[in-house]
Amino acid sequence: MRIILLGPPGAGKGTQAEFICDQLKIPRISTGDMLRAEIAANTPVGQSVKSMMEKGLLVPEQLVIDMLNKRIILPDCAKGYLLDGFPRTLHQAEVLDKAGIAFDAVIEIQVPDNEIINRLSGRRMHPSSGRTYHVTSNPPKSRDKDDITQEPLVQREDDKEESVRKRLEIYHQQTEPMIEWYKRHSHKYHYASILGTGHIEEIHHQLMDLIQGTKVR
Ligand code: AP5
Numbered sequence: 025m026r027i028i029l030l031g032p033p034g035a036g037k038g039t040q041a042e043f044i045c046d047q048l049k050i051p052r053i054s055t056g057d058m059l060r061a062e063i064a065a066n067t068p069v070g071q072s073v074k075s076m077m078e079k080g081l082l083v084p085e086q087l088v089i090d091m092l093n094k095r096i097i098l099p100d101c102a103k104g105y106l107l108d109g110f111p112r113t114l115h116q117a118e119v120l121d122k123a124g125i126a127f128d129a130v131i132e133i134q135v136p137d138n139e140i141i142n143r144l145s146g147r148r149m150h151p152s153s154g155r156t157y158h159v160t161s162n163p164p165k166s167r168d169k170d171d172i173t174q175e176p177l178v179q180r181e182d183d184k185e186e187s188v189r190k191r192l193e194i195y196h197q198q199t200e201p202m203i204e205w206y207k208r209h210s211h212k213y214h215y216a217s218i219l220g221t222g223h224i225e226e227i228h229h230q231l232m233d234l235i236q237g238t239k240v241r
Contacts, residue, residue, distance in 0.1 A: 025050060025104040026125065027235060028111070028213075030203060031133035033191040034140040034147070035220045036227065038156050040133065041108045043228045044235065051100050055088050055109040057154040058095070064151060078181040080190030082112065082198065089119055096125075104128075112195075114202045129235050130206050130213040133220035133227070137192050144188050148177035162224060 025048055029037045038054060045052040059077060062070035069091075073083040092110055095101070111117040135143075146159040150170035157164045157177060164170060168177050182191065206215045216234050220227055 025128045025235070027104075027106040028127055028130040029106060029108050029133065030112075030130065030199070030206070031220060032135060032137070032140055032195045032199075033188060034144045035133040035135045036224065037108045037133060038154060039162065039224060040228055040231055041106050042155065044231060045106055047232065048104070048106075048235075050104045050106055052106050052108055052154075053092070053095055053101075053110070054154060055092060055107075057109075058091055059083060059088075060151070060154075078187065080182050080187035080194070082194060085113065085115055089116065111202060112199045114198075114205055117202045117205055127213055130215045131231060131234055132203055132206075132215070132217040134217055135220040139221060140192065141185060141188055144183045145185065147180065147183055149180055150175060150177055 027044070027050075029041055029044075031037050038052075038057075041052045041054070059070070059073055063074050063077070064070070069087065073087070076083050088110060092107075096105060111120055143158065143161075146161070148157045148159065148164070148168065149155070150157075150173065152175070153170070153172070155170060155172070156162075164177060166174070169175065170177060181187070206213050209215070218227065218230050218234065
């Protein structure tokens with residue numbers, strides 16, 4: 025299956041993507057995680073995007089498009105994949121559209137801005153896997169440690185309030201028009217939306233119902 029998960033920063037895309045991908049046995053392709061890996065490895069790409077990401081700005085589109093094109097041709101994508109964080113502009117959606125890739129579901133997770141600011145201030149992340157937790161709503165089993173590796177969790181630089189506000193502004197300006205485009209092409213793309221507030225498990229069940237109901241390949 026091929027799935028696109030859309031939603032504002034902190035909507036729960038990464039959290040839900042992990043469950044969905046475990047269940048469907050497909051890889052999660054997170055452009056944010058890929059960029060953070062470049063930063064952690066101090067590559068030229070990482071050096072060029074670090075300050076943009078910390079400020080909450082989008083990185084240059086061609087760079088992300090090239091990164092994605094190289095990723096989706098790897099063997100583990102043969103049976104499908106879930107895109108988390110791509111596309112996020114109309115141009116990126118059009119690039120995917122022109123590539124002629126069929127998607128089984130394009131699902132938007134909606135969460136109000138005030139809840140997002142609260143969520144992101146409590147988010148903690150395991151840098152090498154991208155696994156995410158929240159200090160109160162989704163805490164790790166041991167404080168500040170990843171459940172699987174026991175390695176330390178960190179707070180993302182772009183989860184500072186100023187960066188979160190910038191990311192939300194960009195989302196409203198650049199990503200929402202793209203979502204409108206998917207709505208207008210909802211038959212071709214099997215667009216659906218759900219409210220991302222409430223229990224994580226309940227949202228997961230709703231997402232799986234949607235995904236299983238839209239399977240086209
Ligand atoms: P990216 O990493 O994609 O960040 P994002 O889209 O802003 O999304 P987040 O990872 O912040 O949130 P999420 O929806 O995954 O939420 P999560 O599950 O963690 O991108 C980062 C940056 O990379 C961009 O700003 C840009 O610079 C660059 N970039 C990436 N892709 C790009 C592209 N295509 N083009 C250009 N630039 C690009 O959940 C958040 C928190 O809430 C967690 O703590 C979680 O435990 C908690 N939570 C989850 N669900 C619930 C719930 N139901 N109730 C309560 N708490 C919950």
